[in-house]
Amino acid sequence: MIKLRDLEYLDAIAKYRHFGKAAQACFVSQPTLSGQIMKLEQQLGLTLIERQTRNVMLTPMGEQLIVQARKVLQEAQNFELSAKALLDPLSGDLHLGLIPTLAPYLLPHIMKDLNNALPKIDFYLYEDKTQHLLEQLAQGQLDALILPWLDGMNKFERYDLFDEAFVMAAPINHEFSQKQSMHLNDLVDHKILTLEDGHCLRDQAMGYCFSAGANEDQSFRATSLETLRYMVSSNRGVTLMPELAVYGRVNDDISYIEFSSPKPSRKISLLIRSGYSRMACIREVVSTVKQSVASLGLNLY
Numbered sequence: 364m365i366k367l368r369d370l371e372y373l374d375a376i377a378k379y380r381h382f383g384k385a386a387q388a389c390f391v392s393q394p395t396l397s398g399q400i401m402k403l404e405q406q407l408g409l410t411l412i413e414r415q416t417r418n419v420m421l422t423p424m425g426e427q428l429i430v431q432a433r434k435v436l437q438e439a440q441n442f443e444l445s446a447k448a449l450l451d452p453l454s455g456d457l458h459l460g461l462i463p464t465l466a467p468y469l470l471p472h473i474m475k476d477l478n479n480a481l482p483k484i485d486f487y488l489y490e491d492k493t494q495h496l497l498e499q500l501a502q503g504q505l506d507a508l509i510l511p512w513l514d515g516m517n518k519f520e521r522y523d524l525f526d527e528a529f530v531m532a533a534p535i536n537h538e539f540s541q542k543q544s545m546h547l548n549d550l551v552d553h554k555i556l557t558l559e560d561g562h563c564l565r566d567q568a569m570g571y572c573f574s575a576g577a578n579e580d581q582s583f584r585a586t587s588l589e590t591l592r593y594m595v596s597s598n599r600g601v602t603l604m605p606e607l608a609v610y611g612r613v614n615d616d617i618s619y620i621e622f623s624s625p626k627p628s629r630k631i632s633l634l635i636r637s638g639y640s641r642m643a644c645i646r647e648v649v650s651t652v653k654q655s656v657a658s659l660g661l662n663l664y
Contacts, residue, residue, distance in 0.1 A: 367439055369403045370432040372396050376412060377429045380419050437503040445640040452643035454483035460496040460508045461488065464564040464588050465631065468607035469509070473655040480651045484644065493563045500636060507645060509652070511563055511629040519634040522649045525656050529568060529603040529627040531620045532595045539601060540618035547622065551576035556594055556602040559584040568603040571627040592617065605629065606661055
């Protein structure tokens with residue numbers, strides 16, 4: 364009979380590609396982990412690990428079986444969570460992932476309310492780019508994500524939280540700063556500062572800009588919204604920023620101009636795996652986040 368612990372060892376090796384690091388992650392000695400993997404290979408009659416002096420990797424057979432192993436480990440975790448949820452669905456750990464262009468601007472407005480609404484939940488927060496978060500959610504490493512909805516996320520269950528408008532950020536001496544409101548066609552032939560590849564905000568914002576006839580300023584790509592904000596305040600150009608990122612901002616040498624209808628925006632949603640067991644907790648998170656954001660008085664709908 365194959366043990367779950369052996370599958371955990373195999374998963375750790377696949378993840379770290381190093382026996383020592385895998386053993387450390389599993390809280391066992393390296394000889395113990397190595398010996399159990401060898402027993403698993405003997406039991407299956409297959410070679411799962413390609414062992415080299417400085418490199419450890421899965422064989423093609425190992426690569427195929429690790430997919431099934433991770434499914435088994437995730438189902439075992441779901442079983443344990445379901446049992447805990449029967450005892451008290453509103454207690455325990457909740458691992459929540461957010462993207463860098465949302466986390467620092469949303470979390471200060473929702474965490475106090477979430478802690479009050481769910482006092483027996485211990486929130487663990489993770490900030491990463493969209494693709495990495497989706498992979499961790501699919502693998503069961505995270506319980507839920509709060510991020511902009513994109514095409515291709517249909518395999519996850521979705522709970523819409525709010526729509527967040529984009530605003531134009533321009534230096535105070537820029538021609539846009541004289542406008543009461545912006546139209547997308549105002550962007551024709553203008554260059555727009557952007558984030559580097561890998562940020563979903565880059566794709567969403569530039570989609571609006573390109574459709575309006577704007578061009579990307581290819582002389583610079585920022586790693587964060589705060590870097591973009593600095594570039595704008597330094598009179599290096601203009602950019603689109605999400606509304607929460609400019610909420611309450613004053614005296615930073617930047618004019619923030621809203622767009623008239625139709626407003627460019629991104630839909631912020633909560634994602635979970637299909638069949639996730641702790642739905643009472645998720646429903647409370649969704650309700651609380653919606654109420655917290657609504658209390659800000661922004662045009663988020």
